[in-house]
Amino acid sequence: MTKEKLALEIIERLKKEYPDAGCTLDYDQAWKLLVSVRLAAQCTDARVNVVVEGLYEKFPDVDALAAAAVAEIEEIVRPCGLGKSKARDISACMKILKEDYDGKIPKDFNALLKLPGVGRKSANLIMGDVFGEPAIVTDTHCIRLVNRMGLVDGIKEPKKVEMALWKIIPPKEGSDFCHRLVYHGRDICTARTKPYCDRCCLQDICAKNGVE
């Protein structure tokens, strides 16, 4: 099977398995997703979702967060780890949104990449989730799973995985596909040495099982 055909088959099967898979970070305004993706580095989404409640209670909008002292932000986001650098980035991002974008998130991948602490993974997540644009989010689940499945061959560097996937995933499917990989990676194709292949809807087409 070609990688393109394999990708289409996997996309369809994961759609059936996880019909409602979406972003696991909670947010009701776009700028909040920007805050949450920064906090999610080396932290679980579940913890981020709890921590941001306290953050928004004290600083409910972009202006309030932009005006907040970095130390005050750090105090609240510390449970997510890397508190100092995350607080610094969040503060700087909010100031840029306020001053350059009228408090909004720019709908431009390269503009997003220029924001402090925003890398390709975060920029893709925002383009896909906030703006409904084509996006490939290469997080740890994505990289592990697409290698196991045989969609890429031994590529671990996030940008290279992203570029390889752009060639075989229909653009409009990318964002949801990556969300579904997170669900599948947590439940079935886990990071343990032996994932739960016996319970996997992809076992007859997965490269890890020796399927060409």
Ligand code: SF4
């Ligand atoms: S068959 Fe196994 S390795 Fe392949 S996707 Fe499923 S759980 Fe992962």
